[in-house]
Amino acid sequence: MSDQATRTVVVTQRFFDEETISYLHSHGCEVRLADLPPGKADGELTEGSLVQLLADADGWIVGHARVTRALLGRLPRLQVIARRGVGYERVDTAAVADLGKVAAIAVGGNDACVADHAIALMLAVNHRLRESQMQMNTGSWAILTGADLYQKTVGIVGLGRIGRGVVQRLKGFETRILAVTNDPDAAWARQCGVEYVDLDTLLALSDVVTLHAPLTPETRMLIDAQALARMKSTAVLINTARGGLVDDAALLDALKAGRLAGAGLDVYLSESDPSYTSVTNALIALPNVVATPHSGASTREGLNRTNQIAAQCVVAVLDGGEPPAGCAIADGRHRV
Known part of the structure; x- marks a missing residue:
């Protein structure tokens, strides 16, 4: 397990509930919610903005931002990327594995x-x-x-x-x-x-x-x-x-x-x-x-479920374990 005093989880999604924040806190994680511009989602953030947000992050709970090889190469400390959702066409899974990181999705939440x-x-x-x-x-x-x-x-x-x-x-x-x-x-x-x-x-x-x-x-x-x-x-x-x-x-x-x-x-x-x-x-x-504006998964209950699963994935990896069944989409920890 990494030093819990330095376990930082950055969330670049809106509607992140207090129960999930408490869960992360109880597992030794500092939680930092990105201050997104009004009306903007993380998919609209530039690579430079993401690097600034994630420079000291151990875990990242992401929405629709593109997780590219170039971005990951600038984030050596980052260990795990968890999508609050199930689609992952914007995640370069090969780069995740090559760079020794883990990527996961929130299977079953929405x-x-x-x-x-x-x-x-x-x-x-x-x-x-x-x-x-x-x-x-x-x-x-x-x-x-x-x-x-x-x-x-x-x-x-x-x-x-x-x-x-x-x-x-x-x-x-x-x-x-x-x-x-x-x-x-x-x-x-x-x-x-x-x-x-x-x-x-x-x-x-x-x-x-x-x-x-x-x-x-x-x-x-x-x-x-x-x-x-x-x-x-x-x-x-x-x-x-x-x-x-x-x-x-x-x-x-x-x-x-x-x-x-x-x-x-x-x-x-x-x-x-x-x-x-x-x-x-x-x-x-x-x-x-x-x-509708890609909001099918955005009920209060659905968001809370996917928040929780994404958080469980982050904690599991930071603790040196495995994400919940079916959630891991790339795992390069044994390659480096």
């Missing part, structure tokens, strides 16, 4: 709230809640007819923890559930009433397509113009996973042309590629798009 959020977006888009309120704000109480989720066909792309949580929630709507996954489990599928199909079949048959796949080179732009063209014109696309899964420009074209009924979006390509900012702005201005 599964429930993101699954809830996906269902909320399905209902909001199908019931045209945004369009109705926009009309009411102009004085019109004309009734817009929506669409049921009840007994519809829902296609789920990706059956990890969140995708399976969506399956459980859809049971109450008596939906037919189609799924695409790289890891099929026949027994589980029979038990839950899930049909495994290929992507083309899923797109063609589904009334709602909801994305829960990780962003990898293979899944980048998975839903492009050709994929959107395979969907029903009455269908809805939901993305609470990663913006890079969808070609947002193609989605915008499909929605404007009436080739898709609507979309529920919590993530955007512009988050990783600022050249798509105008596309994002045009998407969220459409009346048949229900948009």
Whole structure:
């Protein structure tokens, strides 16, 4: 174990709860919360700003900042990086391992709230809640007819923890559930009433397509113009996973042309590629798009769970142990 008097944990995320701070204190850690500029997230901090914040840190609880080889090379004291979340495409895991550090994610902390959020977006888009309120704000109480989720066909792309949580929630709507996954489990599928199909079949048959796949080179732009063209014109696309899964420009074209009924979006390509900012702005201005600012995991309960898991990862590594099961994504302690 390192000298507890010098165990410094820097948190570059908002909404870090007192219970988790107390947990870190009780395990010999000084906690320093970054004073982020109003309206800014840590993903917008420069490398120089991050170095200033983290120069004397042993542990770092991070949100969306890019964890690069160049940054880590300037932080020799840093031992562990814990993401308050589960996506880690912004973490250079090879660099973490090469430099003898550990990176971890908060597995299981936000599964429930993101699954809830996906269902909320399905209902909001199908019931045209945004369009109705926009009309009411102009004085019109004309009734817009929506669409049921009840007994519809829902296609789920990706059956990890969140995708399976969506399956459980859809049971109450008596939906037919189609799924695409790289890891099929026949027994589980029979038990839950899930049909495994290929992507083309899923797109063609589904009334709602909801994305829960990780962003990898293979899944980048998975839903492009050709994929959107395979969907029903009455269908809805939901993305609470990663913006890079969808070609947002193609989605915008499909929605404007009436080739898709609507979309529920919590993530955007512009988050990783600022050249798509105008596309994002045009998407969220459409009346048949229900948009949220990558907030699907940001319930009070979900944030507290992910804070706690990230803190447990930090403490475990600083104590010379292993992060909770499934949380470690890179461990280079035995390489140096």
